[in-house]
Amino acid sequence: MGQERVLVVGAGAMGTQIGAVFALAGHPVTVQDISEDALERSQAVVRKRVGRLAEKGAIEAVDAEAAIGRMSWTANLEDAAATADLVVEAASERLDIKREVFARLGAAAPEHTILATNSSSIPSSLLAEASGRADRLCNMHFFNPALVMQAVEVVPNDQTSEATIETVLRLTEGIGKHAVRLHAEVPGFVANRLMMALLNEAVALQAQGLASIEDIDAAAKLGLAHPMGPFELMDLVGLDVVHDIQVAMHDMTDGDDPAPHPDVQRLYDAGHYGQKSGKGWYDHS
Numbered sequence: 001m002g003q004e005r006v007l008v009v010g011a012g013a014m015g016t017q018i019g020a021v022f023a024l025a026g027h028p029v030t031v032q033d034i035s036e037d038a039l040e041r042s043q044a045v046v047r048k049r050v051g052r053l054a055e056k057g058a059i060e061a062v063d064a065e066a067a068i069g070r071m072s073w074t075a076n077l078e079d080a081a082a083t084a085d086l087v088v089e090a091a092s093e094r095l096d097i098k099r100e101v102f103a104r105l106g107a108a109a110p111e112h113t114i115l116a117t118n119s120s121s122i123p124s125s126l127l128a129e130a131s132g133r134a135d136r137l138c139n140m141h142f143f144n145p146a147l148v149m150q151a152v153e154v155v156p157n158d159q160t161s162e163a164t165i166e167t168v169l170r171l172t173e174g175i176g177k178h179a180v181r182l183h184a185e186v187p188g189f190v191a192n193r194l195m196m197a198l199l200n201e202a203v204a205l206q207a208q209g210l211a212s213i214e215d216i217d218a219a220a221k222l223g224l225a226h227p228m229g230p231f232e233l234m235d236l237v238g239l240d241v242v243h244d245i246q247v248a249m250h251d252m253t254d255g256d257d258p259a260p261h262p263d264v265q266r267l268y269d270a271g272h273y274g275q276k277s278g279k280g281w282y283d284h285s
């Protein structure tokens with residue numbers, strides 16, 4: 001049997017790299033987006049990133065070309081869904097958009113197809129009804145940058161079948177990632193709950209004037225051996241993403257988890273999202 005066919009919905013930074021990860025492991029991959037510009041950028045990013053892996057000797061040049069050759073890009077969701085064995089949705093973090101996407105996927109994909117969302121803040125239980133296949137639905141949460149980060153959180157909703165989780169765990173292992181298996185949904189899952197505790201503390205320390213953002217980042221990197229400091233990490237992930245996750249965690253826990261700190265809110269309101277907008281905590285222009 002050939003490798004499972006994978007459809008990735010959303011050609012942004014996450015969708016593109018998730019697609020490349022599956023293609024590098026031998027899966028035929030289609031990346032779908034409604035924006036032709038996003039599709040073009042996605043192809044260019046794959047060429048650059050997969051090509052770079054070959055340049056630095058991490059993979060053979062012939063394997064890089066083969067991986068790129070296994071990928072295709074399309075604007076047509078229904079056609080791509082019709083031949084998919086696994087769908088990983090990485091579209092906008094908006095419930096209304098995701099519900100529409102999952103309703104269309106549920107209608108267009110074959111019966112056996114597993115639908116997963118890469119969402120970090122929308123649990124699959126909120127998409128169950130729209131998808132019409134709660135038992136073949138879960139979160140499959142990758143980390144940024146997905147080509148590099150080794151973990152994938154696999155999160156069932158309360159109707160996800162054991163067979164679905166077993167298949168998703170096998171596929172995760174097959175792409176060379178470590179599956180972090182959750183036994184039930186919890187806002188932020190595991191990694192973002194840990195990360196938000198760190199980020200909130202970092203923001204509070206600078207707000208109180210206790211240390212500069214550079215020194216707080218240095219403490220995390222040079223004192224705790226984190227690859228990036230919390231402010232650098234917020235600029236990588238995006239202040240928009242950090243903000244949206246914190247709002248979702250706050251709402252889903254009835255206020256037990258904190259709302260975004262006023263300083264995060266200020267950057268968010270100003271559109272200072274970090275690397276993607278040229279300015280966040282740091283200047284990236």
Ligand code: CAA
Nearest residue numbers: 049052120142143144145147148149192227228233237241
């Ligand atoms: N995309 C793909 N590959 C990348 C990359 C990117 N954006 N950035 C770096 N890399 C790869 C490249 O292969 C690079 O080597 P080359 O450029 O020579 O090919 C290699 O990583 C090392 O990169 P650098 O030498 O430029 O820098 P580095 O050693 O500092 O590594 C990093 C960069 C991998 C991003 C590292 O700093 C890191 O691990 N940071 C922490 C990232 C992290 O915590 N991510 C999780 C965020 S939380 C999340 O994603 C969940 C959520 O829901 C919000």
